Amino acid sequence: MPIRPQAYRPAAALQRLGSDFWDPVAAADFPETRLRYRNDRAAAQVGLDALTDDEWLRHFGRFDPLPGTLPGPLALRYHGHQFRSYNPEIGDGRGFTFAQLRDDRDRLLDLGTKGSGRTPWSRSGDGRLTLKGGMREILATEMLEALGVPTSRTLSLIETGEALERGDEPSPTRGAVMVRLSHSHIRIGSFQRLAYLRDEANMRRLVDYVLHELYSEEPGQEPALRLFDLVLERAARLAASYMAAGFVHGVLNSDNINVTGESFDYGPWRFAPTWDAGFTAAYFDHAGLYAFGRQPEAIHWDVMQLAGSLRLIAESEPLVALLDTFGPRLQHYIAAAMLWRLGLTPQGGDTDRALIQSLERTLRATGVELHRFFHDAFARALPKSYGEDWSDFRTLAASYAPRKERGRYWDDKPCGMLIDEVEAIWSPIAESDDWSRLHAKIAEVRRLGDALA
Incomplete structure (x- = not known):
């Protein structure tokens, strides 16, 4: 694997939390893996930009473990209020944490998935993601990053060759699996679950984990x-x-x-x-x-x-x-x-x-x-x-x-991301597998980010 040793810094901090916090799971065996998007700018920050496309597909479509990090995928356990109604029966239902790496700022990052298959928390769901949903997440994360919003970043989108049935999209629709880079997948709901269970020991353990691993502080x-x-x-x-x-x-x-x-x-x-x-x-x-x-x-x-x-x-x-x-x-x-x-x-x-x-x-x-x-x-x-x-x-x-001085960028047309444009970017993908508008929009959004930064 052609990683860059000086940039690739694997971690496995989640394992130290213990098995009360997650369930080992396996990724779905997809009919095919077709690379649709790889974010080399984000990958470079964790030493993964040198992967070949075949290696990328193997790690982020088939989920062969990355060296030195988690030995297998972990579906996190949590509860949460959903539209103000408490639900104790949720957790990672169509995703898992696949690996942990440290970036070029020494932050611990999770590589988390969406659409990677069923887990013990899937309930009646199929654990899958639509290709359109993955494309929309690329656009959201790119635009938010440009606008200064602290956000996860979409690292990878791979089409899986599956036809999915959805009530909110014309079906059957194309399936995909996505990988995101995020500073953490520990949620408020992770703490709610422990309070619900009255699990004081694990509550203290989780507080210490977040302080030490995510905020670089020693518990006082x-x-x-x-x-x-x-x-x-x-x-x-x-x-x-x-x-x-x-x-x-x-x-x-x-x-x-x-x-x-x-x-x-x-x-x-x-x-x-x-x-x-x-x-x-x-x-x-x-x-x-x-x-x-x-x-x-x-x-x-x-x-x-x-x-x-x-x-x-x-x-x-x-x-x-x-x-x-x-x-x-x-x-x-x-x-x-x-x-x-x-x-x-x-x-x-x-x-x-x-x-x-x-x-x-x-x-x-x-x-x-x-x-x-x-x-x-x-x-x-x-x-x-x-x-x-x-x-x-x-x-x-x-x-x-x-x-910052007003440069030449601001004399051009404004860059937005309204829903009509999102649909217009999807249409040629759906109709003729034409991804050019998506790539052009990503480039436009990154120019906005550079002008604001």
């Missing part, structure tokens, strides 16, 4: 409180980044929120066309529980469930005191994320708050397309054609220094 006098403080901070940052990106995850259940504050598992996602608080991504979210404007509330509710779970090994009062800091942390990160996307250097305090309030108020009132607005407004260059509605925002923004 109050490890549960320290963990909650760290997760709360990351969760506030995640919620703020969704708002600045105009992104709607669609299913912010507590089993879909991980403890490193990294967005992952993209099902019915959307980018909001305008600043519409009621915009939803999931057709089944009839009450708008996870609508665009309610996402901070939803994530706050999820971290509240973590606090409740940690009461098994910590006192309630300090947990509640920390939980009360979510709002101020959220406001800090919203200002930082908005100013970053606008290309402006934060000033802090009331000055930033006034600018963001003016921005949100005017976005609501004018209904301007979000991706077009942020493109036009980068580094204070909002065109005069926006009119008097934007006079207050212009005045406030004029006092800010640009964090």
Whole structure:
């Protein structure tokens, strides 16, 4: 295997947690494996970019173990609230953790799958992923990474030669298996399960694992409180980044929120066309529980469930005191994320708050397309054609220094990711196996990321 020894750093930290946390499973035996996407930019960070395509297919389509890491796939156990209803019968139902590696920043990363077959937690599902679903996850992760959202990255998409039946896609539809790189697949629901079981010993073990392996901290006098403080901070940052990106995850259940504050598992996602608080991504979210404007509330509710779970090994009062800091942390990160996307250097305090309030108020009132607005407004260059509605925002923004000069990129057309374009990218794949529009869009999104970075 032509790995780069200086970059390839295998790990197997999950095994130290013990078998109470996972079930050994086997990947499905797919009729075929056809490589559709490999993310060499992400692979280079963990020393896997030198794999040949045949080796890539063997490891990420047939799941031959990578050297030095987990000996076989592990399906994680967890519980969770799904649309606020507690479910103790879930876990990795169509995925598993295949390997753990350290990246070029010394972070522990999981290689997790989607569509890799049935597990003990599949219930009535077939454990499979549609090719369209995999393509959509590529687009979501690429766009979110460009927009500064902490996100998993899609490493691989392989078509499996299976015809799948789905109620929300024209069927039969093509099957696929996907691999993602994520800082962690430990979820709030992982802690909820242990609280439900009243398993104090494993709760302490999981707290220590997250602190040591994922936050590089040694557990101190109050490890549960320290963990909650760290997760709360990351969760506030995640919620703020969704708002600045105009992104709607669609299913912010507590089993879909991980403890490193990294967005992952993209099902019915959307980018909001305008600043519409009621915009939803999931057709089944009839009450708008996870609508665009309610996402901070939803994530706050999820971290509240973590606090409740940690009461098994910590006192309630300090947990509640920390939980009360979510709002101020959220406001800090919203200002930082908005100013970053606008290309402006934060000033802090009331000055930033006034600018963001003016921005949100005017976005609501004018209904301007979000991706077009942020493109036009980068580094204070909002065109005069926006009119008097934007006079207050212009005045406030004029006092800010640009964090980055407005380069030639911003003279081109804006890069968005609205649902009509996603469907237009899928159509030639479905009709004639033409992937050129997908690859062109990835290149366009990465240019946006480079211009913002």
